[in-house]
Amino acid sequence: MTETMARKSWQIDRRQLLCGGGLALGLPLLDGMAWSMKGRELPRRLVVSYISYGVYEPxxxxxxxxxxxxxxxxNPGPLEFNESSAPFAPxxxxxxxxRGLDHAGGYGLGGHSSGDVFATGADMGGTEKTNNVSIDQVAAKLRGHETRYASLxxxxxxxxxxxxxxxTLSHRGxxxxIPAEHRPKAIFDGLFxxxxxxxxxxxxxxxxxxASLLDLLLENARGVRRRLGRADQEKVDEYLDSLRSLEQRTQRIDRWTHVPLAEVDPGALDLGTSRRDPEAYTRCLYDLIVLALRTDSTRFVSFMLESEASSDSETWHYASHALGYEGATHDLAHKRPVESGHWDRWRARQHAYFLERLRDTPEGxxxxxxxxxxxWGSAHPHASHSNVNYPLQLAGGNALGLSHGxxxxxxxxxxxxxxxxxxTLLDAVGAPVERFADSTGPMPEVLA
Structure with a gap:
């Protein structure tokens, strides 16, 4: 039986909607589209999210x-949700x-510096002072060409x-x-x-x-490189890598101008929210991530919810705005008052909101x-800032071979x-590598 003969009246070819102005790119995968997706693998995605100043561990x-x-x-075993982790019970x-995982490359860093290596595992205390490539960018380099944006x-x-x-959590090398974007409207406009x-x-x-200008710059740089010593050649190589990245970006944008943009109504988003309302602001950014993934605009996302050096930003006062705590958010990491647990639960509520949005969006x-x-996690625990035993939660990917609970x-x-x-995560999202940072192999314990 041919595909046309097999189609029922309620079954929709995804291309029909693509040709109708791009609306389908703004929709989740509808049940009526599933027939035309048979034989095609659905997207595999990765999100890395960071919270600063550790967690409360009384x-x-x-x-x-x-x-x-x-x-x-x-103790290890089935999860026993308590006051702090209650938002994740559903x-x-x-x-x-x-528990017990960390990056040895962060041991030599101060407690508020280890966030730099959360997604890279680089030996910044030793031979990699300027950090190294992050996991999201490894995936983006291997699979990012499949979407309009290699990463977010x-x-x-x-x-x-x-x-x-x-x-920022993301590094190309x-x-x-890579500069992180924090303005909701700029994020929305950049995506859609x-x-x-x-x-x-x-x-x-x-x-x-x-493209013509980049071709000229590349040609000139290659000519100059041949006349330089080894040390200067290495500097020029870095410059050439930057030019190639720009060239690839230009080619990507040109290619995607032939594909309709997703049509997304910004009315459901509070794009004017500010960090003085931490819950509305955080959830707006999470909503934007959901939109980016749902429309398949990108599949790889990093999100630094708080940096380890927030004294020059409104996030320094997040706990005050969210809980009424009298003091800087950073103080919770050292003084560990009773509000510490409530702060952890507040952060858990925001992340659970994100996971629930993903869970409640049908696909296939x-x-x-x-x-x-x-x-999701941090690069140091409790008040010691010891850079060992990161607090880490892994979620989702059940259809990618991950096992939970x-x-x-x-x-x-x-x-x-x-x-x-x-x-293991890179392999799960279809971007396998033999080695990353100081890895010694995969982690079968998290697999089904």
């Missing part, structure tokens, strides 16, 4: 887990916690920060941090209105001019969360690098 009595301890259980089949880099403070005080009022013909003409026979692996402990003889988890 000790319970007689080996019991403290009700406000960030970890949902004192998501139990989709979440796991991993967000942070509540914006920019890159400085070495040891990063405000040594000395190449990228041409800034230009028509497509004007955009293509501009891109052609840029499942939902977006089934095919989105989400790593447990607290895993990688301690003592079971100690392995956090990079092993990152290798």
């Amino acid at each position: 000790k319970g009595e007689k080996g019991q887990n403290h009700p406000w301890n960030w970890w949902p259980g004192a 998501l139990a089949p989709y979440v796991s916690y991993l 880099v967000l942070g509540t403070e914006g920019g890159t920060g400085t070495y040891g005080r990063a405000k 040594p000395g190449r941090p 209105r990228p041409y800034a009022g230009e028509n497509v013909a004007a955009v293509r003409a501009r891109l052609a001019r840029e 026979e499942g939902n977006l969360l089934d095919r989105t692996a989400v790593l 447990r607290l895993h402990a990688f301690e003592g003889a079971r100690k392995v690098p956090l990079a092993n988890l990152l290798v």
Whole structure:
């Protein structure tokens, strides 16, 4: 039986909607489209999200887990949700916690510098002073050509920060941090209105001019390189890499001008919200991530919810705005008042909101969360800022081979690098690598 003969009246060819102005790109995968997706693999996605200043880890009595301890259980095994982790209880089949993991490359850094290596595992205390490539960019390099945007880099403070005080999780390589965007309207416009009022013909003409200029710059740089010594050649190589990245970006934009943009109504988003309302602001950024994934605008996202150096931004006062706490958010990491547990639960509520949005968005026979692996955590625990035993939660990716519902402990003889988890996640999202940072192999414990 032919495909046309097999189609029922309620079954929709996704191309029909694509030809109708691009609306389908703004929709989740409808049940009526599923027939035409048979034989095609649905997207695999990765989100890395970071919280700063560690978490609250008070000790319970007689080996019991403290009700406000960030970890949902004192011992490895099934999750035992407490006051701190309660927002994730409805998501139990989709979440796991991993204790005992960290990056050895962050051991030599200060407690408020280890956030730099959360997504890279770079040896910034030793041989990689300017950091290295992040996991999202490894995936973007291998699979980013499949979407309009190779990746989406967000942070509540914006920019890159400085070495040891990063405000972004994403790095293309040594000395190449990617600025995080923090303005909701700029994020929305960048995703869904990228041409800034230009028509497509004007955009293509501009891109052609840029491509010609880049060709000239590349040719000149190669000619200069041949006449230089080794040290200067290495500097020129970095310059050439930057030019090639620009060239690839230009080619990508030109290619995607032939594909209709997703039509998304911004009316449902509070794009004018500010960081003085941390919950509305955080959820707006999470909503934008959901939109980016749902429309398949990108599949790889990093989100630095708070940096480790937020004294120059409104996030320094997040706990005050959210809880009425009298003091800087940073103080919670050192003084550890009773509000610490409430702060952790507030952050858990925001992240649970994001995971629920993904879970409640249908895709194929499942939902977006089934095919989105989400790593969430911090690069140091409690008040010690010891740079070991990161608080980590892994969520989603159930249809990518990940298994959930447990607290895993990688301690003592079971100690392995956090990079092993990152290798496993890259494989799960279809961007396999033999090695990442100081990895020693995959992490079968998180697989089904």
